[in-house]
Amino acid sequence: MRNHYFKKLWRHNKVLCLVIIVFMTVSTLLSKSVHNPYATVPLTPFYTWEMFSAPYIESDHTTAYELVCDGETLYQPAYLDHKKMFYTYTITKFDRYAQHNYTDDRYENYKGKLQRLHIDTAYAAVLSNAQEQILQYPAWLKSYLSRNLGRELKNIKVFKHYVHYDAQGIQHTDSSVKLLDI
Amino acid sequence: MKLSTEQNFNDYRATMAKVTMLYFIGIFLLRLWSVVLPFQLNQPVLHNINFDFTEGLFLASGWSGFLLHNTIANRIFSLSLLFLPVIGFLRPATRLPFILFSIVFFTYTLFNNLYVTHHQHYLNFAWLITIPFMARSDKGFNLLWKGARYYACWFYGMAFLLKVINGGIFQEAFGIMTLRTQMSSYIFAHPHSVQTNIYTWLFNHPFWLNVGTKLTFLLEGVFLIGFFTTRYDKWLILAGFLVFAFTAFSSDVFFIEQFGAIALVFTRPAGWKKRGRWFVKPPAPKLSI
Numbered sequence: 001m002r003n004h005y006f007k008k009l010w011r012h013n014k015v016l017c018l019v020i021i022v023f024m025t026v027s028t029l030l031s032k033s034v035h036n037p038y039a040t041v042p043l044t045p046f047y048t049w050e051m052f053s054a055p056y057i058e059s060d061h062t063t064a065y066e067l068v069c070d071g072e073t074l075y076q077p078a079y080l081d082h083k084k085m086f087y088t089y090t091i092t093k094f095d096r097y098a099q100h101n102y103t104d105d106r107y108e109n110y111k112g113k114l115q116r117l118h119i120d121t122a123y124a125a126v127l128s129n130a131q132e133q134i135l136q137y138p139a140w141l142k143s144y145l146s147r148n149l150g151r152e153l154k155n156i157k158v159f160k161h162y163v164h165y166d167a168q169g170i171q172h173t174d175s176s177v178k179l180l181d182i
Numbered sequence: 183m184k185l186s187t188e189q190n191f192n193d194y195r196a197t198m199a200k201v202t203m204l205y206f207i208g209i210f211l212l213r214l215w216s217v218v219l220p221f222q223l224n225q226p227v228l229h230n231i232n233f234d235f236t237e238g239l240f241l242a243s244g245w246s247g248f249l250l251h252n253t254i255a256n257r258i259f260s261l262s263l264l265f266l267p268v269i270g271f272l273r274p275a276t277r278l279p280f281i282l283f284s285i286v287f288f289t290y291t292l293f294n295n296l297y298v299t300h301h302q303h304y305l306n307f308a309w310l311i312t313i314p315f316m317a318r319s320d321k322g323f324n325l326l327w328k329g330a331r332y333y334a335c336w337f338y339g340m341a342f343l344l345k346v347i348n349g350g351i352f353q354e355a356f357g358i359m360t361l362r363t364q365m366s367s368y369i370f371a372h373p374h375s376v377q378t379n380i381y382t383w384l385f386n387h388p389f390w391l392n393v394g395t396k397l398t399f400l401l402e403g404v405f406l407i408g409f410f411t412t413r414y415d416k417w418l419i420l421a422g423f424l425v426f427a428f429t430a431f432s433s434d435v436f437f438i439e440q441f442g443a444i445a446l447v448f449t450r451p452a453g454w455k456k457r458g459r460w461f462v463k464p465p466a467p468k469l470s471i
Binding site: 016048083094129140161169 | 212213215216217218222223224225226227228229230231232233234235236237238241242288291292295297298299300301302303306309310321322325326328329332333336337338340341344345347348349350352353355356359360362363366367368369370371372373381382383384385386402430431433434435436
């Protein structure tokens, strides 16, 4: 590097220089890769953009979520990502918990990790969602959506559709599951 | 010919502080309008630490629950996200609002990611650009700001290298699979829209989809140039914009915070000098008798 950034930084403030080097090193060591044995847990604020880096398992089949508010399907475009983020991400998590009989399947994972770190495993219950919380989700979603959309919603439904794409790239629905109706 | 010219941001600190604070005011006004600020969430019932140790500490310490359930703390937390950047804008020479904002904004990234149940990494880079304004000396500020620029070169460069290391770049159907999985809910909801028709056309012309996918990966890779020269910084802003636009089109996400921060750190001193006239009055010329 012609402008010798780290040399100047070292001269200005050695501690700061070391902090920046450690920051970049830890971020690199936490990068998710099959070749990296250190990539075990994320650790905010260290991060790398490893998403969309591994090949997909190729398939014509996938799933689609549909949110229906008072009989109308709601799907906001990408530029309204901020407006929809608190329900799009949480709906997929609720679906996951619903598949595990409305329990947080990560409880056991957290317990195992805490055990390895010699930390009280009782914290696993704090880190994961209790069944009681999960069962409150439909009511929260309805109240939050009412606030988000600025109108009192009488009914919301969430469907999960199993879809496939034909040779012409057209999407077809194979089957549907109702995740919630409140 | 000199390859890289000396870049010093020292003289433009006040302008940069004002513009950066305007950027944060914009972010939080967007979030206020989008009904996602802490006081607008109706106390979410689900959380997800996603195995993040820091998120785990934030949750287990009870700090996240306090900020969520204590009405006064929740309101102060939300208001400070909007008002600390305003104070920073009005008092760019005072460090305290910047230090407080950096702490509050970092807490917000933890809070948001915990209750949105997903890691929104782009907020972390936005947080990083708050750090240089905490520097006591202008020289320290200059070095930290350059550090943020190098960090941007590093994480975009890593995003590209990880696609090579993990193999995503070599999969022919990568673009098709991304559209099929990421856009499936959109296509389901809008089966006859212009956008869906474009996706269908791309499914039938995978060559162009492949070109677009590889181009997006390469646009991340070009940030590695930034380690060697600042000459192409305005083109890196364009590369950042194209990555942002292509990702919005193919993955239904809108990383405007990330693009805004990229535009800030890759603006060269000459750009700040030009903008400086809008925000900071030039010092009066010294008169000698």
